[in-house]
Amino acid sequence: xxxxxxxxxxxxxxxxxxxxxxxxxxxxxxxxxxxxxxxxxxxxxxxxxxxxxxxxxxxxxxxxxxxxxxxxxxxxxxxxx
Numbered sequence: 001x002x003x004x005x006x007x008x009x010x011x012x013x014x015x016x017x018x019x020x021x022x023x024x025x026x027x028x029x030x031x032x033x034x035x036x037x038x039x040x041x042x043x044x045x046x047x048x049x050x051x052x053x054x055x056x057x058x059x060x061x062x063x064x065x066x067x068x069x070x071x072x073x074x075x076x077x078x079x080x081x
Contacts, residue, residue: 021075028072032064 018078021078025072025076025078028068029076032068032070032072035061035064
């Protein structure tokens, strides 16, 4: 095992479909984390303060929570043997 050196994957060895799936997963992770980038979500959850009170905000929050939170981590770590 000492003689084994890790090297980047050559362009011809890459699996394009897997790269696309991982890109989609990165977009999903960004989508979930975006709400933490634009608002003090942790403070809001702990204090009960609502900064964005409207039906559009509630629907968007519900959509991200149901369809995206925790769904993209396994897709991003997908490994094809």
